[in-house]
Amino acid sequence: MKETELTVVGNVVNSPQRSRLASGASVTNFRLASTSRRFDRESQTWTDHRTLFLDVECWGDLGGNVSHTLSKGDPVIVVGELFTHRWESEQGPRSRSQLRAEAVGPDLSRGVAEFRRTPRAAAPAGAVEEPPADAYADRSTDYAPEDYDGGPVTLDDEAADELGDGRPLVPSLT
Numbered sequence: 001m002k003e004t005e006l007t008v009v010g011n012v013v014n015s016p017q018r019s020r021l022a023s024g025a026s027v028t029n030f031r032l033a034s035t036s037r038r039f040d041r042e043s044q045t046w047t048d049h050r051t052l053f054l055d056v057e058c059w060g061d062l063g064g065n066v067s068h069t070l071s072k073g074d075p076v077i078v079v080g081e082l083f084t085h086r087w088e089s090e091q092g093p094r095s096r097s098q099l100r101a102e103a104v105g106p107d108l109s110r111g112v113a114e115f116r117r118t119p120r121a122a123a124p125a126g127a128v129e130e131p132p133a134d135a136y137a138d139r140s141t142d143y144a145p146e147d148y149d150g151g152p153v154t155l156d157d158e159a160a161d162e163l164g165d166g167r168p169l170v171p172s173l174t
Helices: 060-069
Strands: 004-012 017-020 026-040 045-059 075-089 092-106
Touching: 004 045, 017 060, 026 060, 045 060, 045 075, 060 092
Parallel strands: 045 092
Antiparallel strands: 004 026, 004 075, 017 026, 026 045, 075 092
């Protein structure tokens, strides 16, 4: 069965964190927020609606490029495979939606970027970096869907900057 492919346009919520696993593989993780907008006919303005939060994982060279390029608040477009990570904790069963990125890029409708190609070394024949079966088993940054009450998302001080249309750069749960 084909995996669920998804494209998400949103903002980087936290600074990307790069990790090297015992297997030698490297992964970069960050959180992405995508807030839908609705036009309010009464006030004749655009208003924020619901926010989707996703944990994004980027493997290998993509992860290195993401960790060197993106920062909290950056507008991005992420394409990848959507899946639900499930595990048992002291509080019971837990889960979170994750996006295993195939491509990540800046949202050029909201700014400009400068692109530089990275030099590529020749890889040994047949070498493919695959993620381990459970890369998040020992992570302490648990997220449970029930932790988010679905209420409005407010801005932190760093997100007070706004785009020309009044939309905040970064939503925050606090």
